Amino acid sequence: MILDDLFAGSLEDAARRRAELPTARLERIALDQPAAIDAVAALQRAELVHIIAEVKRASPSRGRLANIPDPAELAGEYARGGASAISVLTEERKFLGSLDDLRAVRAAVDVPVLRKEFIGEEYQILEARAAGADLVLLIVASLEQPVLERLARFAEELGMAALIEAHTRDEFQRGLDAGARILGVNARDLKTFEMHPELFGELAPEYPAGVVRVAESAVLKPEHVRAYRDAGADAVLIGEALVTGDDPAATIQEFRNA
Numbered sequence: 717m718i719l720d721d722l723f724a725g726s727l728e729d730a731a732r733r734r735a736e737l738p739t740a741r742l743e744r745i746a747l748d749q750p751a752a753i754d755a756v757a758a759l760q761r762a763e764l765v766h767i768i769a770e771v772k773r774a775s776p777s778r779g780r781l782a783n784i785p786d787p788a789e790l791a792g793e794y795a796r797g798g799a800s801a802i803s804v805l806t807e808e809r810k811f812l813g814s815l816d817d818l819r820a821v822r823a824a825v826d827v828p829v830l831r832k833e834f835i836g837e838e839y840q841i842l843e844a845r846a847a848g849a850d851l852v853l854l855i856v857a858s859l860e861q862p863v864l865e866r867l868a869r870f871a872e873e874l875g876m877a878a879l880i881e882a883h884t885r886d887e888f889q890r891g892l893d894a895g896a897r898i899l900g901v902n903a904r905d906l907k908t909f910e911m912h913p914e915l916f917g918e919l920a921p922e923y924p925a926g927v928v929r930v931a932e933s934a935v936l937k938p939e940h941v942r943a944y945r946d947a948g949a950d951a952v953l954i955g956e957a958l959v960t961g962d963d964p965a966a967t968i969q970e971f972r973n974a
Contacts, residue, residue: 722776722807722809722810726840727834727837730839739842742839742846746845751875752874753829753850754828755828755830755850755851755876755877756928758800758827758828759828760950761950765949766800766950767798767801767951767954767971768799768800768802768803768830768930768952769968770804771803771804771817772784772811772813773805773813773959774811775810775811776810776811778956781955781959782960787804787820788820788821788823789824790964793965794965795824796965797966797967797968798972799827800827801850802827803853804829804849805817805832805955806831806833807832807833807834815843822848822849829850830850831851831853832853835852835854836863837867850876851876852878852879854871854881856882856887857882857883864880864890865895868880868896878896878897879900880900881901881932882899882901882902883902883905885919897926899930901916901919901920901932903915904934912934913943916931920948923948928950929951930950930952930953932953933953935952935953935954935957936957939974941954941971941972942974957971
């Protein structure tokens with residue numbers, strides 16, 4: 717499965733970076749950062765839907781989407797448009813991202829920043845905090861339950877939050893069992909890459925009070941955001957529709973007003 721290859725590649729890349737920057741030194745850098753922004757508070761239910769806007773150059777399924785020579789400039793546009801958080805793809809091989817993108821975005825905005833990466837070990841979470849991230853993505857499908865719970869706890873020990881991502885009902889329950897405070901439902905089937913936006917609506921009533929409800933994928937038009945919001949979403953993560961459009965700030969405003 718392509719997800720397995722993405723995780724393997726990300727862990728190989730992390731091992732390469734670890735050889736250059738050992739864990740002990742990285743930890744000191746991470747602990748010297750200003751306190752993380754409270755992403756849970758930033759994404760809780762509000763009158764208008766929260767938008768998590770993504771800096772995303774490419775994807776395995778769609779190939780190159782946008783050049784994005786200046787991720788900080790794009791993130792600034794997102795923030796001006798009203799984005800409540802910025803997601804930055806840092807995976808190098810298929811998504812063409814980097815930790816430098818994350819650092820640039822962190823320096824440009826004052827909203828929470830998410831490191832979107834295929835995270836399987838603590839070193840990658842330390843990298844995220846050292847680069848200024850406030851939350852990290854943890855994908856249930858590729859993590860055994862004890863590892864998922866351990867990584868979520870580690871992120872919280874660093875003052876961060878974890879966006880725990882589920883693609884099925886079983887993964888949704890595992891996310892809750894791991895103590896998720898921000899739980900995303902991704903509409904993309906990881907085996908077929910087909911979209912099932914109805915999945916969020918099916919699971920939304922099962923969110924406990926206080927857990928931030930995030931809908932991911934299958935968002936190209938304002939009506940898609942409206943459908944997720946009507947189903948109970950607190951926040952919607954949007955990438956492709958923003959990086960391929962002409963005016964990301966205006967697009968975010970249109971989506972928020974949907």
